[in-house]
Amino acid sequence: MVDGYNGLLTATVFLPAVGALVLLLLVKGDRNIRGFAVLIGVVDLVLSLLVFGFFDRSADAARFQFIDQFTWIPDVGLNANFLLAVDGLSAPLVALTGLLGMCALLASWHVKLRVKEYFVWLLLLQTAVMGVFTSMDLLLFFLFWELELVPMFMLISVWGSGRKEYSAMRFLIFTILGSAFMLVGIVAVFVTADVGTFNMIELSTEATMLTSAGLLIPLSGLFWLFFAGFAIKLPTWPVHTWLPDAHTDAPTAASVMLAGVLLKMGGYGLLRINVGMFPSQTDRFAWALMALGVISVLYGAVITMRQTDLKRLIAYSSISHMGLVLVGIASVGISDGVLTVTGLSGAAMQLFTHGTVTGLLFLCVGLVYEKTHTRYIPDLGGLAGRMPVVAVAMLIAGLASLGLPGLSGFVSELLVFLGAYTAYDWPTVLAVLGIVLAAGYILWMMERTFFGERRDRFANLTDASLVEAAPLVLMVVTIVGIGVWPSLLTDVFESGLNPMVDVLNGVINK
């Protein structure tokens, strides 16, 4: 690896943290704090869009771009680098984080409690997530991975509602437990005799990849250690139970970030590390991923039906949708023939689209809750007449969530199904049933919440204000944009995933 320093990624990653510091030390007054935080959000969004926009997606471009590298811990004990870079897989996710971070900041406009602290945590969270998506050094990756916990924990436990402390603790313990397994995996990769590196780029290049020679832990063990960490984050059945609690009790912005980008870290990790570094094991255990994925999809969807709390409902639907990521990855398990990038690309797309869709859903629910002070579905109804903008946004998000063509959800689901079907036909068919269930719970939710007769007690509701509507519009534009012109994203994703597929094909046809 050539040392190099571009600086763009460093700026993108650390700008929110620096902003948080400045906010903490210099900015006074709630108005200024809000304004400053949003300003940081806008600038970071622009930076992240620059990363996405200037990412060279041509066929002969370098796989990893915008490399920022210097030695962090010298080659004395741990040999870790500060290494930021993006490839086609991470560039869109960086943009997603910028977008959702911005929306989360805007959605926090009405926070009244401990305003400064709130925005500091939110900005730190953004740095952490950005860091996860851009770190190409396992140690740095893990560092950002863990860094994300605290802001999230604080956001839920201070600004949340309901059993917020219980939920925050649950979120924390689950995630920390997951990362504990991952840490062992990272360590085991590092200590392997002829590796001695945390460099993810090297570890996912075929020539320098881990092989079964000289391993302390069998490759399958490593695979599952990493998987455990990512599966909890994703979350997949049966380690999903932290998610509904955390979502239900988190403040709007935290829910947006949690569903929008934090879960994506799990999927990203699966693609980047499990698929990228352990192709042979991914191939070997694809059936298990498929099984877990299908169970998550159906189980999550069925349970979603029963939910009466709007946020809980969306949370369970997230479980179902993130199951599709596993299904997409399971496309690796084709028994013969040539693996195509379709399924993996679908999984990556699902990360992005679910991020925007669920982010939007949570934004809408946040507005509903802010204005009606309830999320209990039987208490709601007939809101569409009172708050049409929110209703339309929610409907678009809902339709995208159930995979309506023309909106972003469809593309990812289609790719996932197409990819997975070539590997596992009947299980894929089962997963496809999930879209019927999705239609069921989304539309039923819409019916009970927004449609139906107007209620007198909602007579004084106001629709979203300009500030409130801005993030909604931003997200709707993204959702429709991706739905209409998905190649914008898939091309980038594929440029990142194709090298993995090449390696996988070597493994499969061995």
Place this chain on the structure above:
Amino acid sequence: MLFQDVVFWILTVMAIGAALGVVLVKDLFRAALLLVVVFMAVSGFFVLLNAEFLAVVQVLIYVGAIAILLIFAVMLTKDVQHGNQPNRLQIPSVVFASLLLVSLITVAVDTKWDFLPAEQQERVELVQTNAVTTLTGEALTESGVISPEEQAEVQGAGLADLLIGDYVLPFEAVSLLLLAALIGALVLVRPNPGTGRG
């Protein structure tokens, strides 16, 4: 050797009996006195083991200082009437102590100790018995240590030489330790306890 055996057995009975007394008798004052008996018996063992100097130190420090301190303490704490009550850990204590005893006896009996070769016995005995005396060349010659080098070696092997020689560091440290202990004890028996909390 018969005489020494007899002494050994007498001392053994004394030591063990008195030790049992220390831990079993109810009257703490008597326990303290029995402790003195143990100290004396141990001192006797030292004599049997060629460590006359140590025997003297034992008597001086243990009997002369430690036992006296303990007896004072027993009297000052006025807990004599409560005495030497056992606590509720009788059974585990007995079990653990006996198990440990079994282990230690196994160690004593079953270890392949590297015993001193017979030809060295005499020289070693000479060094050990006279650890604190300055031996004249004459006495050494009588004991069979003839060559000047050997004589010099034995003469340089006194306990005192060792304490300011090879063991000077622990020796200095132990003096610091005594100082620290004394300061500590002094502070702890001060009349006005600080009001600060933990």
Place this chain on the structure above:
Amino acid sequence: MSVHDFYVISPYLAMAGAGLLVILLDLVLPKKSLLPYFAFAALAGPFVLSLIQFYDISESTNLLQGSGVFSTDEPSVLLGALSVDRFALFFNFLIIGATALVVLSSTDYVKNLERFQGEYFGLILFSATGMMLLAAATELITIYISLELTTLPLAALAAFLLNRQSTEAGMKFLIIGAISSALMLYGMALVFGFTGSTQLAEISTSIGQATGDMPFGSYALFIGIILMVAGFGFKLSAAPFQMWVPDVYEGAPTPVVAFLSVASKAAAFAVLLRVFFTGFFDVALDWGILIAGLAAASMVIGNLVAISQSNIRRLFGYSTIAHAGYILVGVAAGVKSGEGIFRAPEFAAIGPDSVLFYLAAYAASNLTAFIAITAISTKINSDQISDYAGLVTRAPVLSIIFALSLLALVGVPPTGIFIAKLYIFTAAVDSGLTWLALLGVINSAVSAYYYIRIIRIMFTQPAVSEEKITVSPAPWLALGLAGAAMVFLGIAPGFVMEAAQSAVRALAV
């Protein structure tokens, strides 16, 4: 003793001298509040001397082997008793640093004492002398004396407040300490008897000849080493020798607890590494398993019991047990089972490396936490975690630093303990102790529960009082230094890591 010998032991002499000086100053100084600063300043002596020695020797040499500015051809009388090498000096710096911070953080605390402030600091410095010696000692008698020199002043300090809790703590510490030393002494006696020497180097030579088919090759070594482990285990606060820890932590003065949990523990690990790697390495495969077992037990017991604690110092007592467990993982990881028919143990330097690094990181983090606790509990007059509610409004910066230190103790990056844990688990996996590493990380996850509970209470619950908590400059300085070290070790661990490695090279057999 030659000039060179005095040069060799000069840091220890300086430390002890500093102690004496402070006690004497106490008698003449009119303004007692300056005493901590004098004590702090006096630490410059041992520090500078250690620094000189550090640059005077190179890696894997020993100041007694004729190197250094005052080198002579004459063999030193200290040879065999002491090894002033980078390993010892690493601990010198660690202990001096910890002592300095403890001294600084005590300034508010000792104002409660009307008299004997000098003795308070004097005892701390005496104990520190013992700890430094412990790290350098290579001979059983010296080890024993140093150990007692460490322990006895601490017992006096634990009882220093003379209230019920404090005296009880002191008494418990003394009695358990005495019983452990007795056990350890018996162990040392057996080892000495079997090997015919108290010098680790010679013990190491003799031990190779033990060829019995019981563990450690001989009953004497078997029981002897285990009894020594019991003695060290007391100092390490490793399970099952840990039960005194929470009580003493609860009762003793807070700065003393900080000192106990950081410096004393570091010294204990130093001597453990020294004895086991230099002296007992030939039977390392046997004690490797033993240490691994202790590590597992310590981690599990420490973390599980900590969960249900309501007193913060008690909680830290259990936490320190857990951390002893993590560090023991590193010790166990220092031994690799070799290849070939005889499967002789191989030295895996990364294990002790990680132990040293962990100790440094733990010292920084734990001291940060304890300085904060000292500052807080002095003011709110309570150790109940529930009384920490809403602290963030009463002392925002202090709360944030305290929270950071708690996160550091969980092992959240970017703090020193994260790198340290990573390092230790790396070592464990490298030595084939993956199960232990896995247990360790799961335990880390469990520990998050109780550490973060404190943060939650501080940050999310309403304050019981509006009164602000003020802290005087010296503890602030201490807090700042410790906190900075804690974060620095996480962000740029390379420097200390290299120091640790060079220290361990001195240890290498």
Place this chain on the structure above:
Amino acid sequence: MVSQAVIWSIFLLPLASFVLIALVVRPLLNRYSMISGFITIGALGTALGFSIWTLRSVALHHDLTFEPVKWLSVGNATIDMGLLVDPLTAVMLVVVTGVSLLVQIYSLGYMQGDPSFSRYYAYMSLFTASMLGLVLASNIVQLYVFWELVGVSSYLLIGFWHERPAAAAAAKKAFIITRIGDVGFLIAILYLFGRADDFAAIGLNAFHIPDIWQAAQPQAALGAVLGGAALTWLALGIFAGAMGKSGQFPLHAWLPDAMEGPTPVSALIHAATMVAAGVFLVARFFPVFEHSADAMTVVALVGAFTAIFAASMGLVMNDIKRVMAYSTVSQLGYMIAALGLGLYAPAIFHLVTHAAFKALLFLGAGSVNHATGTFDMRYMGGLRRHMPITYILVVVAGLALVGIVPLAGFWSKDEILLGAWNGTGLVDTWVNRVTFSALLAGVIVTAFYTVRMIILTFHGDFRGGIEKELEEKAQAAPAGAAGHGGVHLHESPFVMVLPMALLGIAAVTLGYLANPQWDEQLGIPKHWITGFLADGLGAARGLGGHSETLDFSFGMAVVSTVAALSGIGLAIGIYLKRRDQRAEPLEKLGSVYTLLSNKYYIDTLYEDVAVRKWFFRVIAGTLDWIDRNLVDGTVDLIGWFFRNIGTAIGRFQTGQVQAYATGIAFGVLAIILALLLA
């Protein structure tokens, strides 16, 4: 020759109209919402013109293959967005744009004053655009995309008056049931992608519709990629989608409920166009279906069964729109059955004529509703005196539906019956017989309920309209119906009558003029539309030249007319002269009547038994319980265990120092033992 841009603009014009209304008119110019109507009508008018142009171009055999645009690349195939212009497309384009245009004009009157006027037109534009996109799609995924968009437009329009709970529920039901069918369609697509490598091997794209046709030809030079059982499953998967959209049994339950939408919506979507998309889909993939006798048999039987089954329910409905809805399902059954028997051209022909007369019927119903405020025929009656034009038009359309010479329905239905009787050899003879019998019986039933509907609505005495209904039901007026609340018996305004009249003309003439049976009429060749379509199909199979069409058969005409007349006679006999206008003579049928009026209890079966009880309560309930108690409970239990085991260990911490020393002793001995035993 028509250019690519023109064809694209047929689709893009309504889309642009949607975007314009949604983003400009609705948010900024809502006060002038009439603009929306004019925008839509303008766009559709142009689109209709372009469609006719396209039809002409196709009829003149211009080469209309265009290079598609790549939308998404997936593995070995690309998903393109392209144009597939063949006779089927051309005919459908005209039908869709034509009916849509008329309905939009009609809506100007019908929807006047509705607060969501712009929203209505936005949705309608979106629907039309989607439908046109579906018709034009050259790629199966593209087709699926618009297929779903059509579905969502339908959802939006059914639930247009979303403040009416019934409307919201019906919208949801429609979407979900059609989606169940779509799963089949999607799986078919997945299957095709699964074979993408095989397609690619012979230079085909697995998603490109003409390529799929080609791959399914067993005799094709390239060799059959698809074949055997796989082809049957593929066809059945596609057919599942068609069943959902076209309301074929057992996925028909949503269509009658969909009548909760505004009536013009029902006319356009749930009668003329969208529901016909299922027929279109089967027709589109006819070159695939025809190679699987099993699939064809299924299609034919499902269609035939639906035809008679739905018609039977139409017999007893009181809601005029529901009668028509069941009629629609039934007629779609005819088309599907025809396709199943291999009668490609007659099926589409029937689709075309049906679009005209059924749209007219619905618009008539809307007109009636405009006057009476209700859709319940029990509160109508005698309207022919007040609204003669509507009456006449509805009678014409009704008779066209029944199939009376020379109205449009006669010609197309007769083709189907004749073809069913003759057979095409694609399915076994017994299938032909069964289908024919069912369809013929269907004619009688159709005639009966049509006439019943006309009599109940227009004859006899007026029974009070919405006012009476509300009085009897004593319930609040449905919010959305408020605009049409009052009873004011008079003819509808011109904007409503005009489209109806135009459709009426079509309903009369279209059948014969589009497909002159004996010789060229008005420049239109003999058997023009069936021949045109059949040629298109031949081209799709890869064959050139002209294809066979069915010649008119007097025998069949007589048989069908007799059947129709018998149904009409029966209805007149029973209803026209009945004594009590409020009575329902069919109630005398007893349990049969109950069964029919409860729709064979199928809704109950679906909603109460399958969904509420089994799915929601049993399956979802169980899983929910498991999640809360087993999965979550396990987590809590582990947490509880760890908290309490800590406390338990803490119990050893008795505070007595010697207990701690004992702990040390115990530790030492335990280590000794452990090492000895190890």
Place this chain on the structure above:
Amino acid sequence: MSFEAFLIVSAVLFCIGLYGALARRNVLAVLMSIELMFNAVNVSLVAMSKYLTPAALQDDISTVLTGQVFAVFIITVAAAEIALGLGIVFAMYRTNESVDLTEATLMRH
């Protein structure tokens, strides 16, 4: 009067001391028991000194005194320990009015 006999006596004394240290309630009795243990160790050390071969006997005859030196240090430390111990006992007695260890359980669990 063999080496083993001394070791056994030492072991017995040690274990009696251990028993006393574990099972007595009075803190002074515990301190006495601990002294017993130290004495027992001393007996072993001195016996080893007499009977066993020091590793460096050939080089340095004075190594035969190592055990005795060790014992000297132990005796000294024991004295220091008792001094400090009694200091703590007095402090405890002043605050608790008791030297009973079973009563010194303010901090537990």
